[in-house]
Amino acid sequence: MIENRxxxxxxxxxxxxxxxxxIAFPIWITFxxxxxxxxxxxxxxxxxxPGDQFFENLDQTWNAGIAGGVNQGVAVMMFNSLVMxxxxxxxxxxxxxxxxxxxxxxxxxxxMGFFWLIFITLMLPVEVRIIPTFEVVANLNMLNxxxxxxxxxIASATATFMFRQTFLTIPDELLEAARxxxxxxxxxxxxILLPMSRxxxxxxxVILFIYGWNQYLWPLLITTDQNMNTIVMAIKQxxxxxxxxxxxxxxxxxxxxxxxxxxxxxxxxxKLFVKGLTETEK
Amino acid sequence: MAQVRLxxxxxxxxxxxxxxxxxxxxxxxxxFLVLVGPSGCGKSTLLRMIAGLESISEGVLTIGERQVNDLxxxxxxxxxxxxxxxxxxxxxxxxxxxxxxxxxxxDKSEIRERVKKAADILELTDEQLSRKPRQLSGGQRQxxxxxxxxxxxxxxxxxxxxxxxxxxxxxxxxxxxxxxLQERLGITSVYVTHDQVEAMTLGHRLVVLNEGRVEQLGxxxxxxxxxxxxFVAGFIGSPxxxxxxxxxxxxxxxxxxxxxxEFTLAEGVYPSHADRTVTLGIRPEDLTLSEKAxxxxxxxxxxxxxxxxxxxxxxxxxTDQTDMTVRLSGIRRVEKAQQxxxxxxxxKLHLFDPESEKRLA
Numbered sequence: 103m104i105e106n107r108x109x110x111x112x113x114x115x116x117x118x119x120x121x122x123x124x125i126a127f128p129i130w131i132t133f134x135x136x137x138x139x140x141x142x143x144x145x146x147x148x149x150x151x152p153g154d155q156f157f158e159n160l161d162q163t164w165n166a167g168i169a170g171g172v173n174q175g176v177a178v179m180m181f182n183s184l185v186m187x188x189x190x191x192x193x194x195x196x197x198x199x200x201x202x203x204x205x206x207x208x209x210x211x212x213x214m215g216f217f218w219l220i221f222i223t224l225m226l227p228v229e230v231r232i233i234p235t236f237e238v239v240a241n242l243n244m245l246n247x248x249x250x251x252x253x254x255x256i257a258s259a260t261a262t263f264m265f266r267q268t269f270l271t272i273p274d275e276l277l278e279a280a281r282x283x284x285x286x287x288x289x290x291x292x293x294i295l296l297p298m299s300r301x302x303x304x305x306x307x308v309i310l311f312i313y314g315w316n317q318y319l320w321p322l323l324i325t326t327d328q329n330m331n332t333i334v335m336a337i338k339q340x341x342x343x344x345x346x347x348x349x350x351x352x353x354x355x356x357x358x359x360x361x362x363x364x365x366x367x368x369x370x371x372x373k374l375f376v377k378g379l380t381e382t383e384k
Numbered sequence: 385m386a387q388v389r390l391x392x393x394x395x396x397x398x399x400x401x402x403x404x405x406x407x408x409x410x411x412x413x414x415x416f417l418v419l420v421g422p423s424g425c426g427k428s429t430l431l432r433m434i435a436g437l438e439s440i441s442e443g444v445l446t447i448g449e450r451q452v453n454d455l456x457x458x459x460x461x462x463x464x465x466x467x468x469x470x471x472x473x474x475x476x477x478x479x480x481x482x483x484x485x486x487x488x489x490x491d492k493s494e495i496r497e498r499v500k501k502a503a504d505i506l507e508l509t510d511e512q513l514s515r516k517p518r519q520l521s522g523g524q525r526q527x528x529x530x531x532x533x534x535x536x537x538x539x540x541x542x543x544x545x546x547x548x549x550x551x552x553x554x555x556x557x558x559x560x561x562x563x564x565l566q567e568r569l570g571i572t573s574v575y576v577t578h579d580q581v582e583a584m585t586l587g588h589r590l591v592v593l594n595e596g597r598v599e600q601l602g603x604x605x606x607x608x609x610x611x612x613x614x615f616v617a618g619f620i621g622s623p624x625x626x627x628x629x630x631x632x633x634x635x636x637x638x639x640x641x642x643x644x645x646e647f648t649l650a651e652g653v654y655p656s657h658a659d660r661t662v663t664l665g666i667r668p669e670d671l672t673l674s675e676k677a678x679x680x681x682x683x684x685x686x687x688x689x690x691x692x693x694x695x696x697x698x699x700x701x702x703t704d705q706t707d708m709t710v711r712l713s714g715i716r717r718v719e720k721a722q723q724x725x726x727x728x729x730x731x732k733l734h735l736f737d738p739e740s741e742k743r744l745a
Contacts, residue, residue, distance in 0.1 A: 275470035278437050283484035284458030297474040
């Protein structure tokens with residue numbers, strides 16, 4: 103149905119522009135705040151146009167962190183966040199692929215039982231099981247390690263379920279053809295299932311990377327060493343740091359930096375991401 | 385190249401369902417055997433048992449000299465062509481054909497040589513070899529699937545309804561190609577289809593399966609001329625054979641329909657069946673227009689179908705209401721309700737026991 107009424111068109115565009123403005127304005131303010139010095143940021147009214155302190159703020163944030171605070175430069179935290187997000191995303195994908203492979207292609211007792219067992223963990227995110235999980239991680243001496251940051255977040259029912267659905271759409275004849283060609287289970291997995299799930303893997307990677315990057319509560323709990331802090335938890339800490347007025351320029355610069363990796367992942371993997379969520383032809 | 389022996393093969397599923405009730409077939413070296421039957425008759429199951437994709441519950445399967453009951457599909461020296469081609473969608477045509485060889489650890493130059501050879505046989509160009517399967521048409525995909533089977537140089541080819549996804553015209557063309565290919569390579573082949581025309585044209589011998597049992601095993605002509613049971617008689621031939629309940633006379637020399645039509649039987653074949661009620665089978669194409677003015681075999685036409693090469697006349701004999709189809713060659717001007725005097729050679733009549741449904745004599 104195509105409507106050709108100028109009023110509707112103008113109205114729709116205005117409405118859409120308003121939507122864009124609502125989303126974009128806070129990001130603009132973040133950027134503006136990151137370009138002024140600390141003094142300007144505590145004066146009223148708040149600036150709406152960029153200042154000239156961008157590179158100074160970047161240098162301070164990246165290398166030194168907040169003035170008078172105990173935090174060090176954001177570079178270390180960015181690195182920690184990156185490692186954690188990558189470990190979570192890659193780990194989740196690897197584990198989910200293997201468990202979906204087992205559930206779809208192997209016959210073993212209580213197969214559906216195991217599937218449901220995995221599936222009900224959807225109802226048990228880290229926040230719900232936080233005390234026992236902390237206990238386990240602490241007993242394994244994994245506090246303040248990358249393993250401790252990522253392993254408890256790796257098991258994923260969502261991804262397992264998604265790969266299961268993907269595998270179920272792959273025709274049985276392909277498995278049979280591979281068996282006749284002499285491919286064992288692992289070869290079939292590597293040579294046929296993995297390449298055929300490529301787009302799904304990419305789509306999940308995007309989602310899971312962002313999920314991992316945005317983790318707040320768990321890293322806050324298990325990292326006591328400054329060197330293991332992640333950037334998302336650091337933003338909050340900066341607000342309370344140094345018992346003085348918040349240094350908005352540094353905080354906003356940190357926020358800006360924290361946004362970059364997820365945005366980069368989305369931009370670079372956009373095409374695969376959309377394909378992975380919509381493609382049905384196998 | 386090898387013989388394949390099916391010795392009392394049985395298949396029972398874990399839920400107790402018996403899919404195959406003991407099949408014995410000796411497939412000769414280089415033979416093209418077709419398994420044919422309606423859907424659900426177990427023909428695909430039987431093929432998959434030969435391939436090793438279904439386990440064998442009972443019986444012995446030998447390929448060549450080896451008993452292969454417990455071997456993996458890859459170790460049985462077979463190649464299979466699937467109905468939906470089952471090509472690996474992410475691999476090029478070349479890689480699809482080469483995959484099995486790669487796994488077997490054959491070196492690259494030989495793989496290239498074998499794939500090239502198969503591609504030549506199937507008339508696939510180099511440009512097509514580098515494409516992905518989804519960029520090919522149905523017929524080309526089917527060729528690639530056959531190419532994948534050929535490069536393995538197996539002793540047995542297994543075809544699982546390979547032509548059913550193609551359109552009618554292409555099907556006829558590929559049918560001929562498969563036949564030529566099999567003759568040229570001389571590889572023992574087992575072919576599953578539900579299409580009796582495909583079965584008749586392709587197979588050296590046919591196995592007609594019904595509910596997991598072999599109804600008849602024979603050459604296409606044997607099956608056509610001497611169907612062993614009502615099932616085979618009705619399955620082979622198109623349009624299907626006419627059936628009617630009839631009575632043999634006291635001398636065993638003629639058979640009569642309740643409506644009065646009477647047919648002379650072949651001499652000296654049925655004396656022992658005198659006075660019996662039988663199921664009479666007549667192929668539509670065996671009835672011909674009679675020159676003689678006779679009154680005991682006259683069809684009253686009720687519907688006429690013009691096919692061009694043939695004319696199909698539906699009608700009934702006398703007062704008997706059983707619908708009969710007659711196939712007259714060429715274009716015949718037949719009116720509705722017209723009386724057609726017909727005749728048939730005595731040896732073209734098929735008599736079956738109404739209870740056991742088996743052929744008499």
